[in-house]
Amino acid sequence: MVAEREAVRVAELAAEFGVNAATVRRDLQALEQQGRLRRVHGGAVAASSGEACVPAGSQSARIGRAAAAMVGDGETVYIGPGELCLAAAHCLAERDGLTVITNGLDVARWLAANTPHSLIVTGGQADGRRLALGGQLGLEALASMRADQVILQLDGVSAVGGLTVDTLPQAEMARAILETGSRLIVMVEPERVGRVAAAHIAPASDADVVVTVREAPSSFLWDLSESGVRIVLA
Numbered sequence: 001m002v003a004e005r006e007a008v009r010v011a012e013l014a015a016e017f018g019v020n021a022a023t024v025r026r027d028l029q030a031l032e033q034q035g036r037l038r039r040v041h042g043g044a045v046a047a048s049s050g051e052a053c054v055p056a057g058s059q060s061a062r063i064g065r066a067a068a069a070m071v072g073d074g075e076t077v078y079i080g081p082g083e084l085c086l087a088a089a090h091c092l093a094e095r096d097g098l099t100v101i102t103n104g105l106d107v108a109r110w111l112a113a114n115t116p117h118s119l120i121v122t123g124g125q126a127d128g129r130r131l132a133l134g135g136q137l138g139l140e141a142l143a144s145m146r147a148d149q150v151i152l153q154l155d156g157v158s159a160v161g162g163l164t165v166d167t168l169p170q171a172e173m174a175r176a177i178l179e180t181g182s183r184l185i186v187m188v189e190p191e192r193v194g195r196v197a198a199a200h201i202a203p204a205s206d207a208d209v210v211v212t213v214r215e216a217p218s219s220f221l222w223d224l225s226e227s228g229v230r231i232v233l234a
Contacts, residue, residue: 002037002046007055009043009083011191040106040131042083042189054087059213062234063187064088067151067211070185073097075148078180079107081132082153084187086110092117101145101180103138103173105131120145127169134173142176150181154201157188157210159223161196162203171199178202185209194220204229 002008013024028044031037037044042060054060064087071077073096079085081104089107092098098117102108108121122145124138152174156164163186165171178184178201186207193216204210204227211232212221225231 002031002044005055007040007043007045009058009060011042011189012058013043039129040083054083054090058087059189059215059234060084060087061090062213063189063211065091066232066234067185067187067209068092068094070209071095071098071149071151075099076101076146078102078145078147078150078177080104080150080152080174080177081107081130082187084153084189085151088151088187101147103133103177105133130170132173134169138173139176142173142180145180147181149183149185150177151185151187152177153187154192154197156192156195156197157186157204157207157224158194158196158220159204159227159229161200163201163207164195164197165199165201166197168199171201174201178206183208185211187211188216190216193217193224 010021010024014021028039032039060083063084068088068091076099078101085104086106089111093115100111100117101120103122111117111119122133122138122141124133125135126133154163155166165174184207190213193212204224207229209230209232210224214233221231
């Protein structure tokens with residue numbers, strides 16, 4: 001499947017094979033050790049793939065396109081790491097005259113190779129698992145940056161638990177990123193709507209828009225809407 005599609009997601013593999021996500025992650029880890037694929041946040045890509053890829057028509061592609069549609073020509077936009085952010089970056093190629101700030105390595109590479117946009121990479125310590133830059137150098141760089149919009153992929157979005165990610169370093173970086181932008185667009189996979197991850201970033205109401213797909217649980221979406229967050233379903 002990886003060879004055929006070039007990129008796969010853990011959630012899709014788990015559903016297709018009728019196993020849990022932990023089983024899929026273990027299998028992907030074993031295949032990575034054999035050199036047959038490369039793991040990325042949320043899934044894996046073919047080891048021979050020279051270009052970051054988000055399968056067309058996938059949930060990631062749908063979410064990314066919906067988020068990118070909110071960006072106007074000539075704006076400055078901060079976009080974080082992750083597969084959803086990479087999907088959004090693909091669609092930003094359709095805009096004119098953007099300045100894009102990112103700490104996502106895949107995002108930066110794709111934009112630099114495929115668009116004429118002005119690109120600013122924050123720098124910092126590399127997290128190879130997430131293909132992201134962070135740490136003190138990244139935080140210091142963010143202090144001097146401002147954006148019209150911030151687009152982030154999060155690990156959990158809940159009306160009660162707020163905006164959350166899986167690790168404390170991620171949360172620290174995300175809080176600094178929020179300070180750079182006037183408008184926050186949060187992208188979230190449907191299975192993570194209503195989820196509360198380990199590290200808190202901010203209340204849910206700090207998000208101006210939450211973008212997910214129609215398969216997300218309607219009760220959790222309703223709660224988010226009631227807290228004043230605009231919901232966009234791709």
